[in-house]
Every structure is written in C-alpha cells, then in structure tokens.
Amino acid sequence: MFRIVNLKEKPDVIQFYTGFDNYNHFMFVFNLFGDEVNFKVKYYPSLQPARGKHALTPPDQFYLTLIKLRRNMCNKELSFHFEVSKTSVSKYFITWINYLYCKFKDLNLWVPKETIDQNVMYQRKINNCTVIIDCTETKIEKPQNPISQQATYSKYKSANTLKVLVGISGSGCVTFVSDAYGGSISDRELFEKCGIINLLQKGDIILGDRGFNIQDLVSHMDVTVNMPQFLKKGFNQFEAHQLRQSKKLSSERINVERVIGLEKTFKILSYKLSSNLVPLGGRIIFVCFMLANFRKNIM
Structure with a gap:
C-alpha cells in the first residue's frame, strides 16, 4: 500500500x-x-x-x-x-x-525591477532583465467539437494543444504562468491577452525569442523588449556586434527553456491530455510549474 x-x-x-x-x-x-x-x-x-x-x-x-x-x-x-x-x-x-x-x-511571485537591480549590484549572479518569456504547448486529445478543434490546433505542433506563456526571473524562478489558450493563438496575441502587461512597470526589460515581436505593445510604458535580431533583407550574415549580442541573448534565454523542460518531467504533460482532464488543463500546467519552483536546483 x-x-x-x-x-x-x-x-x-x-x-x-x-x-x-x-x-x-x-x-x-x-x-x-x-x-x-x-x-x-x-x-x-x-x-x-x-x-x-x-x-x-x-x-x-x-x-x-x-x-x-x-x-x-x-x-x-x-x-x-x-x-x-x-x-x-x-x-x-x-x-x-x-x-x-x-x-x-494567491502567491505574488513577480520580481520587480528594483529587486533584480539590487541582486545584480550586490550579488552579480543574475542578468538585469525583469522577465524572460517563452510559450509552451501541451498536446490534448482531439476535441469532438469542430470549433474547438480549430481553436486548439497548433501548426507548430501539428496537433491540438493548450498553450501558455511562462515567465521566469534571471535566477530561474517561475514568476508568471498564464491561463491556457488554444494552440492556434500566436505568441504575440497570447502576450497581449494573458495579463502580463499589467505587471510591467517603467524601465522593465523583457527577454524573448523572435516570436515575441511585441515592442509596440509596451513602448508607451517605457518597457524594453530584447530579442535576437532578424537578418535584414539583402544581407546573408550578421555583423560581428549583432552576432555577439544575439549569442549573449540566446545564452540568457536558454534558462527559460530549461525551466520549461522541468514541466515535461511531469509525465501527465508529456502525453496527450485526456479529454476529461482538458477542462483542468490550464490549472494542471500551472500547478506543475509552481511545484517546479520547490526543486532545489531549478537551473
């Protein structure tokens, strides 16, 4: 027993x-x-x-x-x-x-910019971005309703999925997990709808990948979005300083991918979520990420 x-x-x-x-x-x-x-x-x-x-x-x-x-x-x-x-x-x-x-x-896990700056100043252990963001998708059984099928179909996964936006601090702590949306939603639309904008303050710095072309959504708040640069039309390679900056951003952004990898250690999310659990899917994903925060070595 x-x-x-x-x-x-x-x-x-x-x-x-x-x-x-x-x-x-x-x-x-x-x-x-x-x-x-x-x-x-x-x-x-x-x-x-x-x-x-x-x-x-x-x-x-x-x-x-x-x-x-x-x-x-x-x-x-x-x-x-x-x-x-x-x-x-x-x-x-x-x-x-x-x-x-x-x-x-009920827990307030969001780390404000002034706290992060103090850590950078006195401990010099983490970067000074407010939040590193990325999206992750969990496969679900194909819904019977055609409208639900369309709303949850992810071209990226070629499957029906639930999609959430995850934010972590520079030290690797999960500080934000959005509600779950259908897999058809874009990264930009999810960022706009999920409520993370309401947590941002003047001077905050967001680190994301190329899918988060969101600077116009937060520019009025004096918030900076750092992401790897796109190769300009007519150029077949980056300039040296652009390449260095992209490598630096990628090395910092990989931390959110590692944290998202912890989610997949919960095998309930490694397979298709059964139809009877899909209504709880967003809460299951959220709980798994919060439990990951109690691991001694997140990174």
Whole structure:
C-alpha cells in the first residue's frame, strides 16, 4: 500500500514519484498549506469533507496527486496502490488540483525591477532583465467539437494543444504562468491577452525569442523588449556586434527553456491530455510549474 509515512527512509522512492528530494522535503511543502487541509478542503463533486475509514489522510491525498502528475498513473492503478476506489482517486485529484491552483495563485511571485537591480549590484549572479518569456504547448486529445478543434490546433505542433506563456526571473524562478489558450493563438496575441502587461512597470526589460515581436505593445510604458535580431533583407550574415549580442541573448534565454523542460518531467504533460482532464488543463500546467519552483536546483 502506498503511504507517504512508510517512505521516510526511502528518499529515492519519494524522488521518483514526487520530484522532491526526501520525506522532509515533501512534508516541508505540504506543511506550507497549514491546518486548513485537515478541516476546510471541500471535495469534488459533493463539496463535503472526506469521510469514512478508507478516506486517505491529507498528506496521502497530496502524495496521490503528485504521483498522478509525475508518473501519469491511471486512476485504476492508483486505486490498487492506495486501496481506494477509482471514484475516490478522481475526487482527490480534481480537488487537490483546484486547491493547489488557488493556493499558488494567491502567491505574488513577480520580481520587480528594483529587486533584480539590487541582486545584480550586490550579488552579480543574475542578468538585469525583469522577465524572460517563452510559450509552451501541451498536446490534448482531439476535441469532438469542430470549433474547438480549430481553436486548439497548433501548426507548430501539428496537433491540438493548450498553450501558455511562462515567465521566469534571471535566477530561474517561475514568476508568471498564464491561463491556457488554444494552440492556434500566436505568441504575440497570447502576450497581449494573458495579463502580463499589467505587471510591467517603467524601465522593465523583457527577454524573448523572435516570436515575441511585441515592442509596440509596451513602448508607451517605457518597457524594453530584447530579442535576437532578424537578418535584414539583402544581407546573408550578421555583423560581428549583432552576432555577439544575439549569442549573449540566446545564452540568457536558454534558462527559460530549461525551466520549461522541468514541466515535461511531469509525465501527465508529456502525453496527450485526456479529454476529461482538458477542462483542468490550464490549472494542471500551472500547478506543475509552481511545484517546479520547490526543486532545489531549478537551473
């Protein structure tokens, strides 16, 4: 039987199933939620507390949720391991995804420019851009509705996807994850709609790839967008200073690709998201990125 308390002396098992280093690391994250997980959590779909002699403890519910995210076990397999019904597995997972989403959404992870400048000045460890942005897509099962098929079809992935915009600080901490949009949306349109503009202030610096041709959207705010340059028409190569600048930007921008790579360690997002989980897709993606922030070595 899977019980987190039985794994205190098995850090390799905990790391395999949750991504956390050991039992103490797991409990540190769980204890951040406080006592409310024992009294205030209302379970889908009845919105009543979990009861009965076979009800899992809150730490085991959290553990089950992490296993589902990290290993993408089917509900039937999880029901065998935890000795609960498939219905209970679904109830716990949906409840905890919504709970984690709401708790993490309340956190203010955005790092303002003045804080970044202080780190650059005193620690000289990170670059001075406010946020490094990129988009990532998660494949989903093809919707039956033709309008949904069109809205979620990504030419880039040649599949139906959910697309989010991710922003990280120069040190690699995830500071922004947008809501999920259909894969047909462009990077520019997603940037414009997702709300990140409301977080920007005068003097901020954004680092993105060539898909984010967005300077006109933020120029009135005195915000700078740095991205690798396009090769001008009539030229077959960059000038030396342009090449140096592009290499420097690429070396800094690769950090967001590494963080996005952590998302794919959650196997639920490495395969097509089943149609019954697509309505929760945006929250699942958000929770996975927030959990990645608790890794000791993000970069």
